[in-house]
Amino acid sequence: MDIxxxxxxxxxxxxxxVGMLRYMDQYSAQIGGSESNVAVGLVRLGHEVGWISRLGNDEFGRKxxxxxxxxxxxxSQVYFxxxxxxxxxxxxxxxxxxxxIQYYRSNSAATHIKPIDLNEEYIASAKFLHVSGITPLLSDDCYETVLKAIEIARKNNVKVVFDPNVRRKLFSKSKLKDVLLKISAKSDIVLPGQAEGEFLTGEKNSEYIAEYFHKNGATSVVIKLGENGAYYSTKDDVGYVPAYPLKQIVDPxxxxxxxxxxxxxxxxxxxxxKRAVQRGTLIGSLVTMVQxxxxxxxxxxxxxRITNKSKNEDVIR
Known part of the structure; x- marks a missing residue:
């Protein structure tokens, strides 16, 4: 298993x-969730990925x-x-x-994920464990489950990747920071956005934000800078990667x-x-051009195909 x-x-x-929801009467039904979004993206690129979760035993869960x-x-580790x-x-x-975005997720099946749902051998089989800052804030059970998953990963030399994905509505400001910084301290790779980095560290400069996370325990830090690209920092290399130019944003x-x-x-x-971050800015851009x-x-x-084209034109069309 890769991830x-x-x-x-x-x-x-x-x-x-387009317009306010009060005037809408027709909708398209899709699926979304930070962690499974990443799982889908990685599988499409040929990687082997597993997803752990709970779903309601209902038509939406089956969908x-x-x-x-x-x-x-x-x-195999998803439970109804x-x-x-x-x-x-x-x-x-x-x-x-x-x-x-308007969520209706309070007391959902996923908020009742428990440490007992975790299979140590399954997690130990991976190269990376990917977690976001959303899941541990959904409930106490979710928080304990994420911590247990990280504990298993670290015990088995599985690298932990943490995307803070700050959702301020889920917790008070002080508790939100405490939870996310605690998880970042147990992570090998941290992927904050610039605003998330400022919120969590109190620093405004990308280099200082990265240094904060390094001191907190991360070996690699990559900061998303939106239209300005990204900043990356490891023990061996630091630098900026420019954003890919876009013709049109459909859905950010x-x-x-x-x-x-x-x-x-x-x-x-x-x-x-550096090249991994370049790939990140490219795929992040592609996502915004599709609903x-x-x-x-x-x-x-x-x-x-797009990578080769962008090398020649320096533009995504």
């Missing part, structure tokens, strides 16, 4: 036109499982819960760059998961950190 990830996936309802199984993700429903959420597209949600997909795929392929969280994630053939 194992852990977290909640929900059914996403997106209006078929999610059917989709992820069809993508090729190992779902008879007591709690699958979470859902709605995306409000006011403009292509002004997007609001999911770009960070696309970025994580590219970085992790690059590392799995043996690329150095939906996972619909813009490329397969290997498309990635190679």
């Amino acid at each position: 194992i990830t852990l977290g909640e996936t929900m059914v996403l309802f997106t209006p078929n036109k 999610i499982l059917r989709y992820l199984r069809g993508e090729g993700i190992d779902i 819960d008879n007591s709690y429903p699958t979470g859902i959420y709605f995306k409000e597209m006011l403009t292509s760059e002004e997007v609001k 949600v999911g770009a960070g998961d696309g970025f994580a997909t590219g970085v992790l795929s690059g590392l799995l392929d043996g690329l150095d950190i 939906g969280d996972i619909e813009g994630l490329p397969d290997r053939a498309r990635l190679e």
Whole structure:
């Protein structure tokens, strides 16, 4: 197994036109969840990925499982819960760059993931464990499960990758910072956005943010800078990677998961950190040009075709 990830996936309802939700009456049903978004992206690039979660024993849960199984993700560690429903959420597209999300995930099946759901041999079989800052904030059970998964990974020399994915609505500011910094201290690779880095460290400069996470325990830090690209820092190399120019942004949600997909795929392929981050900025950009969280994630053939084209034109069309 290349990567194992852990977290909640929900059914996403997106209006078929732009505007406030109160005026919408037709929706498309897709799926979305930070960790499974990354899992889908990695599988499309040819990597072996497993996903750990709980789903409600309902039609939405079956829709999610059917989709992820069809993508090729190992779902042997996904459990149906008879007591709690699958979470859902709605995306409000006011403009292509002004997007609001409304979640209905309180007390969902995934919020009842427990440490007992974890199989140590399964996690130990992976090269990386990928977790986000969303899952540990969903419930006390989720928090304990994420900590246990990390403990198993570290015990078995599995590298831990942490995307803070800050959601301020899930916890008070002080507790949010405490939880996320505790997890980052147990992680090998940390992937914050610039604003997330500022929130967690109090620093505004990318270099200082990276240094904070290094002192906190991370060996590699990659900071997403949006239209300014990304900054990376390891013990062997530091530097900036420019963003790929875009002709049009259709839906910005999911770009960070696309970025994580590219970085992790690059590392799995043996690329150095700079080239892995370049792949991350490319895939993050591709995601924004398609409606939906996972619909813009490329397969290997498309990635190679666009990579070769961008080398010649320095532009994604």
